[in-house]
Amino acid sequence: AQTVTQSQPEMSVQEAETVTLSCTYDTSESDYYLFWYKQPPSRQMILVIRQEAYKQQNATENRFSVNFQKAAKSFSLKISDSQLGDAAMYFCASVMNYGGSQGNLIFGKGTKLSVKP
């Protein structure tokens, strides 16, 4: 069974600083995808960044980047130049690729990020 673990229930960062959110996962499969989603108070789940397990290069999206360590089954999210709008719940998720993921994202419990002005 797949599991995703986020060990930091809450994190805080000063505006313009950098913060890293941790995520570890467990799977016996070799082909899967990993995601970070953001859920602000409005409750809309927004895709932040995604990574294919077979790609060694870490994904980046503007101020967001990941540190993907496949052997360690670690997928941390780094947010640079933090902004007030980054305050939200962040969820790490994985899905197996069975020639089509067929839904079934497995989510971690989330990390609540606060940004201090």
Place this chain on the structure above:
Amino acid sequence: KAGVTQTPRYLIKTRGQQVTLSCSPISGHRSVSWYQQTPGQGLQFLFEYFSETQRNKGNFPGRFSGRQFSNSRSEMNVSTLELGDSALYLCASSTGRGGNVGTDTQYFGPGTRLTVL
């Protein structure tokens, strides 16, 4: 492109009643997945529909059912509501074709907040 839409946004029901939630995916997306989000259990996968067929199912009782129409819109039904069914119900759409993380990325709607009294 319009995003994923869900109706209604809020619902209040009493125990024993049934409820139907609706989800319209992003244009061109044929896969719709449903998730339940509660403070205690977090985000849990309910089921996934692709081309009007249920392709994958989570571990929920038979009171939870769904269907998908030819235009890819999906409905989720919960019969004989229990207090524990109070949750945010999220639907997500993707192309469902599989093959790469782009086609398998799920985009979420704003959710339907169901309260069971």
